Amino acid sequence: MLDFFSEVRADLDSVEQQIKQVVQSRDPLLTQTAMHLLNAGGKRLRPAFALLAAKFYESTLDKILPLAVALELIHMATLVHDDVVDDSMTRRGTPTVKANWGNKISMHTGDYLFAKSLVLISHYENPVIAKVLAQTSVKMCEGEIHQISTSYSSKQGWRDYFYRIERKTALLIAASCQLGAAAAGASERDCQALRRYGHQLGMAFQITDDILDMVADPKLLGKPIGGDLRQGIMTMPVIYALEKSQHSERLRQLIEIPDKTDEQIHEAIELIKEAGGIEFSFNAALKYVEKAKGNLARLPDKPVKETFHRIADFIGVRRF
Amino acid sequence: MLDFFSEVRADLDSVEQQIKQVVQSRDPLLTQTAMHLLNAGGKRLRPAFALLAAKFYESTLDKILPLAVALELIHMATLVHDDVVDDSMTRRGTPTVKANWGNKISMHTGDYLFAKSLVLISHYENPVIAKVLAQTSVKMCEGEIHQISTSYSSKQGWRDYFYRIERKTALLIAASCQLGAAAAGASERDCQALRRYGHQLGMAFQITDDILDMVADPKLLGKPIGGDLRQGIMTMPVIYALEKSQHSERLRQLIEIPDKTDEQIHEAIELIKEAGGIEFSFNAALKYVEKAKGNLARLPDKPVKETFHRIADFIGVRRF
Numbered sequence: 050m051l052d053f054f055s056e057v058r059a060d061l062d063s064v065e066q067q068i069k070q071v072v073q074s075r076d077p078l079l080t081q082t083a084m085h086l087l088n089a090g091g092k093r094l095r096p097a098f099a100l101l102a103a104k105f106y107e108s109t110l111d112k113i114l115p116l117a118v119a120l121e122l123i124h125m126a127t128l129v130h131d132d133v134v135d136d137s138m139t140r141r142g143t144p145t146v147k148a149n150w151g152n153k154i155s156m157h158t159g160d161y162l163f164a165k166s167l168v169l170i171s172h173y174e175n176p177v178i179a180k181v182l183a184q185t186s187v188k189m190c191e192g193e194i195h196q197i198s199t200s201y202s203s204k205q206g207w208r209d210y211f212y213r214i215e216r217k218t219a220l221l222i223a224a225s226c227q228l229g230a231a232a233a234g235a236s237e238r239d240c241q242a243l244r245r246y247g248h249q250l251g252m253a254f255q256i257t258d259d260i261l262d263m264v265a266d267p268k269l270l271g272k273p274i275g276g277d278l279r280q281g282i283m284t285m286p287v288i289y290a291l292e293k294s295q296h297s298e299r300l301r302q303l304i305e306i307p308d309k310t311d312e313q314i315h316e317a318i319e320l321i322k323e324a325g326g327i328e329f330s331f332n333a334a335l336k337y338v339e340k341a342k343g344n345l346a347r348l349p350d351k352p353v354k355e356t357f358h359r360i361a362d363f364i365g366v367r368r369f
Numbered sequence: 370m371l372d373f374f375s376e377v378r379a380d381l382d383s384v385e386q387q388i389k390q391v392v393q394s395r396d397p398l399l400t401q402t403a404m405h406l407l408n409a410g411g412k413r414l415r416p417a418f419a420l421l422a423a424k425f426y427e428s429t430l431d432k433i434l435p436l437a438v439a440l441e442l443i444h445m446a447t448l449v450h451d452d453v454v455d456d457s458m459t460r461r462g463t464p465t466v467k468a469n470w471g472n473k474i475s476m477h478t479g480d481y482l483f484a485k486s487l488v489l490i491s492h493y494e495n496p497v498i499a500k501v502l503a504q505t506s507v508k509m510c511e512g513e514i515h516q517i518s519t520s521y522s523s524k525q526g527w528r529d530y531f532y533r534i535e536r537k538t539a540l541l542i543a544a545s546c547q548l549g550a551a552a553a554g555a556s557e558r559d560c561q562a563l564r565r566y567g568h569q570l571g572m573a574f575q576i577t578d579d580i581l582d583m584v585a586d587p588k589l590l591g592k593p594i595g596g597d598l599r600q601g602i603m604t605m606p607v608i609y610a611l612e613k614s615q616h617s618e619r620l621r622q623l624i625e626i627p628d629k630t631d632e633q634i635h636e637a638i639e640l641i642k643e644a645g646g647i648e649f650s651f652n653a654a655l656k657y658v659e660k661a662k663g664n665l666a667r668l669p670d671k672p673v674k675e676t677f678h679r680i681a682d683f684i685g686v687r688r689f
Binding site: 074156160163179191 | 399480485487491492494500502504510518
C-alpha cells in the first residue's frame with residue numbers, strides 16, 4: 050500500500066510518533082504490551098484514509114492527527130481482543146496458565162487502547178466524530194458476537210456474511226474516510242460520499258482478505274492459509290460453494306468439523322475452488338470497488354482524488 | 370442502601386427501564402448475555418449518585434438519565450470483564466472449552482456495553498462529560514493491569530494499594546457525583562466539591578469492601594470470604610498486617626501461595642485480624658468518610674445534602 054500513501058507519508062510518521070506517546074502508561078507492563086502491538090506494525094490504513102480524506106479540503110495536520118491516532122488505536126484494540134479469541138481456539142480449550150495470563154492482559158490492553166482513543170476524541174468540538182465512532186464501536190461488537198455465535202455453522206447465508214464483514218471491516222474504514230473529511234471541515238454531503246466510498250471499499254477489502262485466506266502465498270500472508278476455515282468462519286467463497294458445488298454435502302461436513310486436519314482444510318479449499326467460489330468472490334469485490342469509485346465524482350477536484358481511485362483499483366486486485 | 374435512594378427511587382426505575390432498552394441488540398446471544406447481567410441486579414450506586422448530585426440543582430430527569438444509564442453500563446462492562454479474569458483464576462489455568470467460550474462472549478459483551486455507554490454520552494453537548502469518562506476509563510484499565518501484574522506479590526505497599534483502589538472504585542464514583550452535577554448545570558466549583566466527595570467516599574467504600582471480604586457473613590456477602598487472598602490481591606488489612614504482625618514471615622509465605630487451601634486462607638485471615646489489620650482499615654475508611662462529608666458544606670442547602678451525609682455515614686459502618 051505504501052506508495053499510495055506518499056501524499057500523507059510525513060503525516061503518517063506523525064501518527065506513528067503520537068501513537069508511541071499515547072500508549073505510554075505509568076504501568077510498565079501496560080506500556081510493554083501496547084508498545085509490542087505498536088511495533089508489530091500494520092498498514093495504518095485507517096489513519097491514512099482519514100488523512101487522505103482531509104486532503105480534499107484546506108486543513109492542517111493538528112486537526113486530523115488526534116482522529117487519525119484514535120482510529121488506529123480502535124483498530125489495534127479490536128486486533129488485540131481478537132487475539133484473545135484466536136488464542137483460546139488454537140489451543141483447543143486447554144490454554145496453559147501462561148496463555149491465560151496473556152488473555153487477561155490482552156483484554157485489558159485492548160480496553161486501555163480503546164479508552165485512550167476516547168480521550169483523543171473527546172477533544173473534538175464537532176459532536177459527529179464521537180457519535181459516529183460510538184455507533185461504529187457498538188456495531189463492531191455486534192459483529193464479533195455474531196461471528197462467535199454462528200461459527201462452524203454451515204447454515205448461515207449471504208445476509209449473515211454481509212452483516213459480519215460490514216461490522217468487521219467496512220464500518221471503521223467508512224468512519225475513517227467520513228470523519229477525516231468532517232475534521233477538515235467538509236460539507237455533510239462530501240462526508241457522506243466519502244463514508245460510502247470507505248464502506249464499499251471496506252467491503253471489497255474484507256472480501257479480498259477472505260479470498261487471500263484461501264489462495265495466498267503463505268509467506269506473503271504471514272500465516273498458513275485456511276485460517277478462517279479452521280476457526281469456523283464462513284466466508285463468501287464457502288457460502289457460494291455450499292450453494293453451487295456438486296459436492297456440497299461433503300463440503301458441509303468438512304466445515305462443521307471443529308478441529309480440522311491440514312488435509313481436511315486442503316480438501317475443503319479444493320472443493321471451494323472447483324465450485325468457482327474464488328472467482329465469484331473476486332468479481333463481487335470488483336463490483337464493490339466500482340461502486341466505491343462512483344462516490345468520488347462529485348468530490349472537489351484535488352490531486353488526492355486520483356489517489357482514492359488508485360487505492361480502490363489496488364484493493365480489487367491485491368495479492369497480499 | 371435502598372432507603373437512602375428514596376428521593377431518586379422513581380428516577381432509578383427509569384434508569385432500569387432505559388438500561389433494558391439499551392442492551393437490546395439485533396443479536397439474540399448478545400441481548401441474552403446483557404440481559405442476564407442486568408437481571409443479576411446490583412445497587413445501581415453510580416446512577417444513584419449522579420441522580421442525587423443533580424438534585425442540588427434545578428434540572429430535569431431527561432438531562433441526567435443518559436449519563437446515569439451510561440455510568441451503570443460502564444460499571445457493568447468492568448464487572449463482566451472482571452469475570453473473565455476471575456473465571457480463569459478459579460479454574461486454575463485449565464478452563465474447559467465451555468468456560469472459554471464464556472470468556473470470549475464475556476469480553477465482547479463488556480465491549481458492547483461500554484460502546485453503548487459512549488453512544489449515550491455522545492449526545493451531551495457539555496464536553497466535560499465525555500472527557501472525564503474517557504480519562505476515568507483509561508485509569509480504570511491501568512488499575513486492572515496493575516492488579517494483575519502485582520498479584521501474589523507481598524512486596525507491594527501503600528502506594529500500590531491506593532493507586533489500585535482509586536482506579537477500581539473511587540474514580541468512577543467521583544465521576545458519577547461530578548458529572549451528575551455537571552449535567553444539571555452546576556458551577557465548576559460545585560462539580561469539583563462533589564467529585565472530591567465521590568472520590569473519598571469511593572475510597573472508603575473500597576476499603577470497607579476489602580474488610581468485608583475477610584470478616585463478612587458469607588451469606589450476606591453472597592460468596593465465600595477470603596476471595597481477594599485467593600486471587601492474590603493485596604488489600605489494606607494485609608499490607609498493614611505484613612508490617613505489624615509478629616508472624617509476618619508466615620503471613621508472607623501464605624500470601625504468595627498461588628493455590629491456597631481453605632485452611633491457609635483462614636490462617637492468613639486470623640494472622641491479619643490478630644495484627645489489627647481490620648481495625649486499622651476500619652479507621653482508615655472512617656477518615657475517608659469524614660473527609661468526604663467535609664466537601665458538602667459549601668454546596669447548596671437542599672434536602673439532598675442530608676442524604677449525602679447519611680450515605681457517607683452508612684458506608685463507614687456497612688456490614689454488607
